[in-house]
Amino acid sequence: MFKNRADAEWRALPLAVSLSALICATPALVTPALGQTADEAPATPAKRTDTKRPAVSSTKPTSPNATINLVNLLVKQGVLKEEQAQALIKQAEDEAYVSRQAAKDASSKADEAAKTATAAAAAAQPAGTKHVTYVPEIVKRQLREDIKKEVMAKAQQENWASPGTYPEWAQRIRFYGDARVRYQGNYFPTGNDQAGAANYNAINTGPPYDVSSTSFGPTYDATQDRNQFRFRGRLGMEADLLYGFTAGLRIATGENSSPVSTNQTLGGGGGNFSKYGVWLDRGYINWQTWGGDLSVSAGRFDNPFWSPTDLVWYRELGFDGFAVQARHEVFEGFTPFAVAGAFPIYNTDFNAGNNLPSDPTNPDGSPPSKFPSHDKWMFGGQLGFNARVSPEYAFRFGVAFYDFDNVQGQLSSLCQVRSASDVCDTDLTRPSFAQKGNTYFPLRNILLDPPGTGNNTGGTNVGLYQYFGLVSQYRPVVASGQLDIGVFHPAHIVLDGEYVYNTAFSRSYMNAQAAIYGSLMNNRGPSPDGGTTPGPFNGGNQGWLGRVTVGNKEIRHLWDWNVHAGYKYLESDATLDAFADADFGLGGTNLKGYFLGGNVGLGENVWATLRWMSANSIAGNPYAVDVLQVDLNAKF
Structure with a gap:
C-alpha cells in the first residue's frame, strides 16, 4: 500500500480520473438513482454475455485511500474484474511516480538556477555591497513553524504557558x-x-x-x-x-x-x-x-x-x-x-x-x-x-x-x-x-x-x-x-x-x-x-x-x-x-x-485538643x- 499520505494523494488523482472515465464509458456500471429500486433502474442497452464471474477474495484489506477502497468494493460486488482493478491501480501508481519525478526534477533545477543567479549577482556588485536573499513564502512558513515549536517546547518545560501551573523555579x-x-x-x-x-x-x-x-x-x-x-x-x-x-x-x-x-x-x-x-x-x-x-x-x-x-x-x-x-x-x-x-x-x-x-x-x-x-x-x-x-x-x-x-x-x-x-x-x-x-x-x-x-x-x-x-x-x-x-x-x-x-x-x-x-x-x-x-x-x-x-x-x-x-x-x-x-x-x-x-480530628488537618496540667513547686x-x-x- 502507500507509504505516506502524500503518496496516497498523488496516486489517488490519476486513479480517480481513470475510474471516472471507466464509469462514464461503461453504462452497465451506472447505479440506480436516489429513491429508485433496482427494478426501476433504466435498462441497459446491452446484455452481459458472460455467465460466470471470476472469484474475488472477500477479505480484501482496507486501503487508506478512498478511491482504491472503491475499486476493491466494485470488484467485490462483481462490477469489475480483478484483472481490471489491478490494471487501474497500476496505472495510477505509474502516473503518480511520473508526477513525483517531474516535480523533483523541477525543484532541483530551480535550486540550481537560483544559486547561479545569486553567484552572478554577487560578482556584478562592487565590494562591500550587502545582499538580501529572497526567502520564498514556503520557507518563511517553515521557519515560523520551527520557531513556534521551539518556543512552545520551552514553555511546556518551564510550565509558564500552561494554565494553572507555575514556572519550574x-x-x-x-x-x-x-x-x-x-x-x-x-x-x-x-x-x-x-x-x-x-x-x-x-x-x-x-x-x-x-x-x-x-x-x-x-x-x-x-x-x-x-x-x-x-x-x-x-x-x-x-x-x-x-x-x-x-x-x-x-x-x-x-x-x-x-x-x-x-x-x-x-x-x-x-x-x-x-x-x-x-x-x-x-x-x-x-x-x-x-x-x-x-x-x-x-x-x-x-x-x-x-x-x-x-x-x-x-x-x-x-x-x-x-x-x-x-x-x-x-x-x-x-x-x-x-x-x-x-x-x-x-x-x-x-x-x-x-x-x-x-x-x-x-x-x-x-x-x-x-x-x-x-x-x-x-x-x-x-x-x-x-x-x-x-x-x-x-x-x-x-x-x-x-x-x-x-x-x-x-x-x-x-x-x-x-x-x-x-x-x-x-x-x-x-x-x-x-x-x-x-x-x-x-x-x-x-x-x-x-x-x-x-x-x-x-x-x-x-x-x-x-x-x-x-x-x-x-x-x-x-x-x-x-x-x-x-x-x-x-x-x-x-x-x-x-x-x-x-x-x-x-x-x-x-x-x-x-x-x-x-x-x-x-x-x-x-x-x-x-x-x-x-x-x-x-x-x-x-x-x-x-x-x-x-x-x-x-x-x-x-x-x-x-x-x-x-x-x-x-x-x-x-x-x-x-x-x-x-x-x-x-x-x-x-x-x-x-x-x-487528648486530640480528635474534626476534618482534614483540623483537630481539637484538651489538656489538663496540675503542678506544684518542689523547693x-x-x-x-x-x-x-x-x-x-x-x-x-
Missing part, C-alpha cells in the same frame, strides 16, 4: 502554616506565697530592683485565677535550591520575643482590638547529602536534637547557630544517628560599657571604661539509634550532653550605684531571658556609703539597685527513650521517657552561697527554728518525665484520635528554666505534677497552679 517553593485558637484557664489554689514568687526575668530585662525597699518587687501571679483567649499563627516558606541546598523562613505571632511562646493573648497588647506583632521565627539554610543521611543547618532552625518530651526543651523552641546531623542504616531496621552543634545564647552589644569612673574610689582620676564581651554559648552533642524489631515494634534511644558556657552569674568588682541607670562590670552575666525555677543571687558588689549618709544604710549585702544571676553552672546529660507498639495499628501505644542530670551542679557550693546571700537567694527551705530566717538550699539537679499515649500517632483526618497521660518531676537546677516547657506550671523548672489530655516557697487548655487547631 516556583514549583520548588513550598508554603506551609498553621493557626490555633486557645482558651486557657489558670487556677491557683489557696496557700501560694505571692511574696516569694519573684519574677527575675522582669528584673533582669528592666530597671534593676531596689532590694532595700520594703515594697514587693516584680512577682508572678500566684493567687488570682485568670482566663485567657489566645491565638497563634505561623506562616513558613521553604525553597529547594538544588544540589542539596534548601532555605527557609517562618514568621509567627507573639506578645514579645520570648523563645518559648508564639501565643498572642486576645485583648492584650493595648486592647481595644489593636493589631498584634509578627516576629521572625525561623530563618535558615540547610544542606543535605548522601541521600539525606548527612544534614548541615545554619541560622535559626528547629531543635536538631531528638527529644520525645518537653522535659528539657520546649517543643516549639528554635535554635540559633550551626548543627550537623548524621544517620545511616547499618543493617535492616537499625539506624544509628548523631547530632552536634554550637549555638550562641547571648552576644555582647558593642555599646556595653561603663559611663561611670572605672575606679569608684577615685572618681576624679579614672576615666569611663567599656566592659569586655561576655558572650554565652551552648554546645551540644547526641548519640542514639532507631531500632525496628518488627513491623509492630519500634524503639528509639539517645543520650545527649549539653554545655551551657558562660551562663553562670559572676559577682562584680566593687561598684558604685546611686541610681537605676548606673552599671556594674558583671551586669552582662545575668540571663537575658528566664522563666522561673532556677536559683539566683545578686550580682552587684555595691560600694556602701558610710552609715548614716548617702542613700543606703551601709549594712552587709544591702544595696539599692540589683540584678540577679544564676548561682549554678549547667552541663546536663539527658537520656531519652521511646517505645512504639503498633499491634493495633492504626492505633498505637507509645511510651515516652526522659531523664536529665546536671553534672556541673555542686550542692556544697549552693549551700555556701545561701549562707552568704541569705534571703536574696531563692529555693531555700523553711527556717529550722520556725522564724523568718530562710533555711538551707533545698533545690536539686535532676528531673524525669514519663508519658503513655494511645491512639493515632498523628491527627490528620476526621475522627483520628489519641489520649495521653504522664507525670513530670523537674528540680530547680537540672537545666536552664529559660528553655523548658512554657505550659506546665506556667513555665520553667522546680515543678512536679501530672498531666493528661522554696509554696506554689501550685492548675492549667486547662482547649485548642482548635488547623494546618496547611
Whole structure:
C-alpha cells in the first residue's frame, strides 16, 4: 500500500480520473438513482454475455485511500474484474511516480538556477555591497513553524504557558502554616506565697530592683485565677535550591520575643482590638547529602536534637547557630544517628560599657571604661539509634550532653550605684531571658556609703539597685527513650521517657552561697527554728518525665484520635528554666505534677485538643497552679 499520505494523494488523482472515465464509458456500471429500486433502474442497452464471474477474495484489506477502497468494493460486488482493478491501480501508481519525478526534477533545477543567479549577482556588485536573499513564502512558513515549536517546547518545560501551573523555579517553593485558637484557664489554689514568687526575668530585662525597699518587687501571679483567649499563627516558606541546598523562613505571632511562646493573648497588647506583632521565627539554610543521611543547618532552625518530651526543651523552641546531623542504616531496621552543634545564647552589644569612673574610689582620676564581651554559648552533642524489631515494634534511644558556657552569674568588682541607670562590670552575666525555677543571687558588689549618709544604710549585702544571676553552672546529660507498639495499628501505644542530670551542679557550693546571700537567694527551705530566717538550699539537679499515649500517632483526618497521660518531676537546677516547657506550671523548672489530655480530628488537618496540667513547686516557697487548655487547631 502507500507509504505516506502524500503518496496516497498523488496516486489517488490519476486513479480517480481513470475510474471516472471507466464509469462514464461503461453504462452497465451506472447505479440506480436516489429513491429508485433496482427494478426501476433504466435498462441497459446491452446484455452481459458472460455467465460466470471470476472469484474475488472477500477479505480484501482496507486501503487508506478512498478511491482504491472503491475499486476493491466494485470488484467485490462483481462490477469489475480483478484483472481490471489491478490494471487501474497500476496505472495510477505509474502516473503518480511520473508526477513525483517531474516535480523533483523541477525543484532541483530551480535550486540550481537560483544559486547561479545569486553567484552572478554577487560578482556584478562592487565590494562591500550587502545582499538580501529572497526567502520564498514556503520557507518563511517553515521557519515560523520551527520557531513556534521551539518556543512552545520551552514553555511546556518551564510550565509558564500552561494554565494553572507555575514556572519550574516556583514549583520548588513550598508554603506551609498553621493557626490555633486557645482558651486557657489558670487556677491557683489557696496557700501560694505571692511574696516569694519573684519574677527575675522582669528584673533582669528592666530597671534593676531596689532590694532595700520594703515594697514587693516584680512577682508572678500566684493567687488570682485568670482566663485567657489566645491565638497563634505561623506562616513558613521553604525553597529547594538544588544540589542539596534548601532555605527557609517562618514568621509567627507573639506578645514579645520570648523563645518559648508564639501565643498572642486576645485583648492584650493595648486592647481595644489593636493589631498584634509578627516576629521572625525561623530563618535558615540547610544542606543535605548522601541521600539525606548527612544534614548541615545554619541560622535559626528547629531543635536538631531528638527529644520525645518537653522535659528539657520546649517543643516549639528554635535554635540559633550551626548543627550537623548524621544517620545511616547499618543493617535492616537499625539506624544509628548523631547530632552536634554550637549555638550562641547571648552576644555582647558593642555599646556595653561603663559611663561611670572605672575606679569608684577615685572618681576624679579614672576615666569611663567599656566592659569586655561576655558572650554565652551552648554546645551540644547526641548519640542514639532507631531500632525496628518488627513491623509492630519500634524503639528509639539517645543520650545527649549539653554545655551551657558562660551562663553562670559572676559577682562584680566593687561598684558604685546611686541610681537605676548606673552599671556594674558583671551586669552582662545575668540571663537575658528566664522563666522561673532556677536559683539566683545578686550580682552587684555595691560600694556602701558610710552609715548614716548617702542613700543606703551601709549594712552587709544591702544595696539599692540589683540584678540577679544564676548561682549554678549547667552541663546536663539527658537520656531519652521511646517505645512504639503498633499491634493495633492504626492505633498505637507509645511510651515516652526522659531523664536529665546536671553534672556541673555542686550542692556544697549552693549551700555556701545561701549562707552568704541569705534571703536574696531563692529555693531555700523553711527556717529550722520556725522564724523568718530562710533555711538551707533545698533545690536539686535532676528531673524525669514519663508519658503513655494511645491512639493515632498523628491527627490528620476526621475522627483520628489519641489520649495521653504522664507525670513530670523537674528540680530547680537540672537545666536552664529559660528553655523548658512554657505550659506546665506556667513555665520553667522546680515543678512536679501530672498531666493528661487528648486530640480528635474534626476534618482534614483540623483537630481539637484538651489538656489538663496540675503542678506544684518542689523547693522554696509554696506554689501550685492548675492549667486547662482547649485548642482548635488547623494546618496547611
